[in-house]
Amino acid sequence: xxxxxxxxxxSFTHEIEPRMSLSQYLREVLDLxxxxxxxxxxxxxxxxxxxxxxxxxxxxxxAVQADGCEITTIEGMANGTQMHPIQAAFKEHHGLQCGFxxxxxxxxxxxxxxxxxxxxxxxxxxxxxGNFCRCTGYHNIVKSIQHAAEHIKG
Amino acid sequence: MGNYIGKSVKRREDARFLKGAGKxxxxxxxxxxxxxxxxxxxxxxxxxxxxxxxxxxxxxxVVAVYTANDACGQYGVPCGxxxxxxxxxxxxxxxxxxxxxxxxxxxxxxxxxxxxxxxxLARDAAELVEVEYEELPAVTDxxxxxxxxxxxxxxxxxxxxxxxxxxxNDRAExxxxxxxxxxxxxxxxxxxRLAPNAIEPRSYIADYDVNGxxxxxxxxxxxxxxxxxxxxxxxxxxxxxxxxxxxxxxxxGFGSKIYHYTExxxxxxxxxxxxxxxxxxxxxxxxxxxxAHGRDHVVKSKMGFDKEGKIVAHLTDEYCALGAYLSxxxxxxxxxxxxxxFQGVYATPLIHLNVTAPFTHTVxxxxxxxxxxxEATYLLERMLSKxxxxxxxxxxxxxxxxFIPPFDGIEQPGYQTQVALQYDSGNYEGTxxxxxxxxGYEDFRKEQQAARKNGKLLGVGISTYIEGCGIAPxxxxxxxxxxxxxxxxxxxRVQPTxxxxxxxxxxxxxxxxxxxxxxxxxDKLGIDMDDVEIVHGDTEQVAxxxxxxxxRSLSVGGTAIIKSxxxxxxxxxxxxxxxxxxxxxxxxxxxxxxxxxxxDKSVSFxxxxxxxxxxxxxxxxxxxGLDFSSFYDPANFTFPFGTHxxxxxxxxxxxxxxxxxxxxxxxxxxxxxxxxxxxxxHGGVVQGIGQALLEEVVYDDGGQMISGSYMDYxxxxxxxxxxxxxxxxxxxxxxxxxxxxxAGEAGAIGSTPAVVNAVVDALAHLGVxxxxxxxxxxxxxxxxxH
Numbered sequence: 003x004x005x006x007x008x009x010x011x012x013s014f015t016h017e018i019e020p021r022m023s024l025s026q027y028l029r030e031v032l033d034l035x036x037x038x039x040x041x042x043x044x045x046x047x048x049x050x051x052x053x054x055x056x057x058x059x060x061x062x063x064x065a066v067q068a069d070g071c072e073i074t075t076i077e078g079m080a081n082g083t084q085m086h087p088i089q090a091a092f093k094e095h096h097g098l099q100c101g102f103x104x105x106x107x108x109x110x111x112x113x114x115x116x117x118x119x120x121x122x123x124x125x126x127x128x129x130x131x132g133n134f135c136r137c138t139g140y141h142n143i144v145k146s147i148q149h150a151a152e153h154i155k156g
Numbered sequence: 157m158g159n160y161i162g163k164s165v166k167r168r169e170d171a172r173f174l175k176g177a178g179k180x181x182x183x184x185x186x187x188x189x190x191x192x193x194x195x196x197x198x199x200x201x202x203x204x205x206x207x208x209x210x211x212x213x214x215x216x217x218v219v220a221v222y223t224a225n226d227a228c229g230q231y232g233v234p235c236g237x238x239x240x241x242x243x244x245x246x247x248x249x250x251x252x253x254x255x256x257x258x259x260x261x262x263x264x265x266x267x268x269x270x271x272x273x274x275x276x277l278a279r280d281a282a283e284l285v286e287v288e289y290e291e292l293p294a295v296t297d298x299x300x301x302x303x304x305x306x307x308x309x310x311x312x313x314x315x316x317x318x319x320x321x322x323x324x325n326d327r328a329e330x331x332x333x334x335x336x337x338x339x340x341x342x343x344x345x346x347x348x349r350l351a352p353n354a355i356e357p358r359s360y361i362a363d364y365d366v367n368g369x370x371x372x373x374x375x376x377x378x379x380x381x382x383x384x385x386x387x388x389x390x391x392x393x394x395x396x397x398x399x400x401x402x403x404x405x406x407x408x409g410f411g412s413k414i415y416h417y418t419e420x421x422x423x424x425x426x427x428x429x430x431x432x433x434x435x436x437x438x439x440x441x442x443x444x445x446x447x448a449h450g451r452d453h454v455v456k457s458k459m460g461f462d463k464e465g466k467i468v469a470h471l472t473d474e475y476c477a478l479g480a481y482l483s484x485x486x487x488x489x490x491x492x493x494x495x496x497x498f499q500g501v502y503a504t505p506l507i508h509l510n511v512t513a514p515f516t517h518t519v520x521x522x523x524x525x526x527x528x529x530x531e532a533t534y535l536l537e538r539m540l541s542k543x544x545x546x547x548x549x550x551x552x553x554x555x556x557x558x559f560i561p562p563f564d565g566i567e568q569p570g571y572q573t574q575v576a577l578q579y580d581s582g583n584y585e586g587t588x589x590x591x592x593x594x595x596g597y598e599d600f601r602k603e604q605q606a607a608r609k610n611g612k613l614l615g616v617g618i619s620t621y622i623e624g625c626g627i628a629p630x631x632x633x634x635x636x637x638x639x640x641x642x643x644x645x646x647x648x649r650v651q652p653t654x655x656x657x658x659x660x661x662x663x664x665x666x667x668x669x670x671x672x673x674x675x676x677x678x679d680k681l682g683i684d685m686d687d688v689e690i691v692h693g694d695t696e697q698v699a700x701x702x703x704x705x706x707x708r709s710l711s712v713g714g715t716a717i718i719k720s721x722x723x724x725x726x727x728x729x730x731x732x733x734x735x736x737x738x739x740x741x742x743x744x745x746x747x748x749x750x751x752x753x754x755x756d757k758s759v760s761f762x763x764x765x766x767x768x769x770x771x772x773x774x775x776x777x778x779x780x781g782l783d784f785s786s787f788y789d790p791a792n793f794t795f796p797f798g799t800h801x802x803x804x805x806x807x808x809x810x811x812x813x814x815x816x817x818x819x820x821x822x823x824x825x826x827x828x829x830x831x832x833x834x835x836x837x838h839g840g841v842v843q844g845i846g847q848a849l850l851e852e853v854v855y856d857d858g859g860q861m862i863s864g865s866y867m868d869y870x871x872x873x874x875x876x877x878x879x880x881x882x883x884x885x886x887x888x889x890x891x892x893x894x895x896x897x898x899a900g901e902a903g904a905i906g907s908t909p910a911v912v913n914a915v916v917d918a919l920a921h922l923g924v925x926x927x928x929x930x931x932x933x934x935x936x937x938x939x940x941x942h
Contacts, residue, residue, distance in 0.1 A: 036176015092170070137408055139838035141835075
C-alpha cells in the first residue's frame with residue numbers, strides 16, 4: 003500500500019506492506035532509529051512519537067494508519083544543535099541513564115506539557131505511567147519534566 | 157582545570173541519547189544483512205519426535221534454516237563457574253546446545269533458526285517449521301525439583317541436583333546454639349523469580365567477512381571480551397584474533413546481558429555459512445522466555461537471640477533454582493555471592509547456610525542486579541525485624557545491638573566474617589543513625605499511633621545492608637571455582653598533542669563511564685576533561701577486559717586506569733627532567749605541569765607529550781611514546797553498605813500498599829560524581845521496590861510462563877512511587893586509590909526488605925508476621941483477614 007506522511011516536517015511517500023507498524027516504518031524505512039522498540043505491545047512506551055500533535059505508541063499504530071498525518075520523532079525535537087528545553091532538562095537533571103527509554107520519555111513529556119503547562123508531581127507521574135524506565139526509578143525524569151515546565155513557562 | 161572529582165558533572169553521553177542518536181545494536185544496518193527468527197518450543201519439557209523444515213525452506217525470502225541436525229548442533233555454550241558437591245563430587249554440567257536436538261528442557265528453547273531477507277519473512281517462515289513434540293511433565297520449583305519422583309531435567313542425573321554447598325560454622329555447633337538460645341525467630345518464604353527486563357531487548361548481528369576470514373559480532377553485551385573468549389575458545393573453536401566483538405550503546409543490562417547466550421554463537425556460526433551478516437533482536441516475549449532470570453530461592457531459616465536481643469546463631473537451608481542449563485555465572489550466585497554475605501552488618505558468632513541447587517524446567521537463573529546479595533539481605537533484614545516484633549523490641553534498637561563496631565580498615569583491621577570474607581571498612585551504625593534522622597523516626601512513630609486510632613494503617617520498615625562488590629581478586633575467585641580471572645584492564649594513550657584516549661575493559665550501559673572516568677583521569681593529570689576521551693565496548697580498540705557487573709567498574713576498572721596514569725607520570729617526569737635539566741626526583745607534578753621544586757621552572761604536560769612523540773632532544777635510552785596499559789587485580793572485594801527505610805500506608809479495605817516515603821542513606825565509599833551515584837541508587841531502590849510489591853515470574857505446573865508480557869509482569873511505573881530521599885556517609889575503601897566501593901547494586905539490595913518490613917510493621921498489631929513477596933493487594937488483604 004501507498005503511504006504519504008510528514009515526519010519531522012519532511013514529506014515522504016512509500017509503498018509498504020499493510021502490516022508494517024509505524025515504529026518499523028520510522029526505523030527501517032526512514033532510518034530514524036531514535037524511536038526504540040522495547041516490547042511491541044504498547045507496554046513500555048519507548049516507541050512514543052507524536053501524531054498530529056498527540057503522543058502515540060508507534061509500535062501499535064500501523065504505518066498506513068498514519069497516512070496523511072504529521073509525525074514528530076525524537077530526531078525532530080531539537081532545533082539544529084539547540085536542544086529542546088525538555089531534552090536540556092533531562093541532561094541537566096540526569097533524567098536518563100542507558101538512554102533506551104529516553105526518546106519515548108521525552109516525547110511523552112512533551113505531550114504532558116502540551117496539555118498542562120504547570121503539572122504537579124502527581125500529574126507528571128500519571129502522565130508517565132505508560133512508559134517504563136528500568137534505570138532511573140523515574141525520580142530524575144519527574145524532576146527533569148518539572149524543570150522543563152518552569153523553563154518553558156519562562 | 158582539574159577538580160572534577162566529587163562534582164556532579166553533567167553526562168557527556170546524554171546529547172546523543174537525547175537526540176535519538178544512540179547506537180544500539182538493533183539500530184545498525186549492514187549491507188546485505190539478513191534477519192533471523194527462531195522456532196521455539198511451546199512446551200517446558202518435551203521429546204522432539206520430528207522436525208520438518210521443508211515448508212520454511214521453501215517460503216518466500218528464506219536464505220537458510222538450521223536445526224541441531226546441522227553442523228551447529230555439535231556446539232554448546234559453557235558455564236564459567238564450577239561449584240562441586242559438598243562430598244567432592246564434580247558439579248553436574250549439562251551441554252547447553254545452541255539448538256535443542258532430542259529434548260526440550262524449558263519453554264521457549266530454540267529448535268530451529270530461520271534466516272531470511274527481512275524480519276517479517278523470517279518470522280513468517282519460522283511459523284512453518286513443523287515440530288512434533290511429545291509433551292512431558294515439568295518441574296519449575298527448586299524444592300519440588302528435589303522431591304522423589306519429580307520430573308527429571310537431565311536423564312543422566314535423576315535427582316536433578318547440579319550441586320549442593322554449605323558455608324560457615326559447623327552445622328551441629330550452630331544447631332546447639334539455637335537450642336540454647338533465649339528466643340528463636342523462624343521464617344520460610346520464597347525469594348521469588350524475577351525477570352531483569354532491560355528495556356532494550358537482547359540484540360546481535362554477526363558479520364563474517366569472507367575476504368578477511370574474520371567475524372564482527374555486534375552484541376548488546378555487558379562484557380564484549382568475555383563473550384569473545386567464550387565464543388571463540390569454548391564454543392565455536394574460532395581463533396580469538398579473528399573475532400571482533402562490538403558493544404556500542406546498550407540499553408540497560410542489570411546482569412541479564414553479562415552472559416554468553418546461544419543466539420550469539422549460533423548467529424556467528426550461521427553468518428559464515430550464508431556468507432552474509434545476520435541480525436536477531438529479541439521481542440519482549442522472547443526476552444521473558446530466554447533472558448536469564450534472577451533470584452528463585454526457597455528459604456527456611458532460624459535465627460537465635462539472647463535475652464538482650466543479640467544474635468547468637470543463624471541457620472538457613474535453601475533450594476536455589478538454576479534452570480534447565482547452567483548460565484555463565486549461575487553456580488556462583490546462590491553460593492559465593494550469597495552465602496558470603498550472611499554475616500550482614502551484624503556480629504553474629506555462628507552462621508551456617510546449606511544450599512541445594514537443582515535443575516528446573518525453566519530458563520536459566522543467573523545474576524540479576526545484586527546477584528545473591530539481595531537474597532541474603534532480604535533474609536537477614538526480615539529476620540531482624542521479625543525478631544524485633546516477637547521480642548517486643550524496636551526495629552532500630554535490635555540492629556544497633558547487633559552491629560559490627562565501626563572500623564576503617566587502616567587503623568582498625570578489616571572485619572573477618574564467619575563466612576570467608578574480610579570486610580574492608582564500615583560504619584554501619586552511622587548510616588542507620590542518619591537514616592532515622594532523615595525520616596524523623598520518633599515523630600513517625602507518634603504519627604503512626606495516632607493514625608492507627610483513626611483506622612489508618614501506617615508502617616515503617618528498616619533495612620541495614622552490606623554487599624560485596626568490586627569483583628574480584630582472581631586468586632580468591634579461582635579457588636572458589638571461577639574459570640576466569642576478574643581483574644580489569646586500563647589503557648591510557650597520550651596523543652602527541654597531549655590529548656588522552658582511555659581504553660577500558662569495563663562497559664557502560666547506563667552508568668556514565670564516559671563522564672565519570674574522564675573526571676578522575678582529568679584530575680589525576682591536572683588537565684581539562686574535554687581533553688579526555690573514554691573508549692569502551694570494542695575488542696579491537698580495547699586490549700582486554702572483563703566487563704561491567706558486580707559494581708566493579710570504578711573500583712577495579714578505575715584502578716587499572718590509575719595504574720596506567722601513574723606510569724605515564726613516572727615516564728613523563730623523566731622527559732620533563734631532561735627538558736628542565738633537573739633530576740626527576742626534584743620535580744613535582746601539579747596543575748598539568750612538572751615544576752622544579754622551589755622554583756618557577758616548569759614544563760607542561762602537553763610539551764612533555766609532544767616531546768615523547770618527537771624525541772629529538774630526549775633522555776638517553778628512554779623509549780619514545782607515552783602510552784601505557786595496566787592490569788589491576790584487586791586486593792579484596794569492596795563492601796558498600798547502608799540503611800534504607802520505607803514508609804507505607806496499607807489500605808484496610810483492599811490491601812493495596814501505598815509507598816509514602818523512601819529514605820536511603822548509603823555508604824559507597826568516596827564518590828566521584830554525586831549526581832550519578834544518586835541516580836544509581838534511585839534506580840536500584842526502585843528495582844528492589846519492584847520485587848517487594850509487584851514483580852514475579854510465574855510458571856504454572858506444566859512450565860508455561862503466565863507472566864510473559866508487560867501486561868502480566870508488573871514492574872514499577874512512575875505513579876507507583878514517591879521521590880527517593882537520599883543521603884550518604886563516606887567510609888573510603890582502604891585498598892584502592894580512589895577509595896571507591898561501588899554503587900550500582902546497592903539500591904536493589906537494601907530496598908526490598910525495607911518495604912516488606914514496613915508493610916508487616918503496619919499490620920503487626922493485627923498479628924501479621926510475614927507476607928510472601930510480591931506484596932500484591934490480594935496477599936496483603938488475605939494476611940489481614942487471618
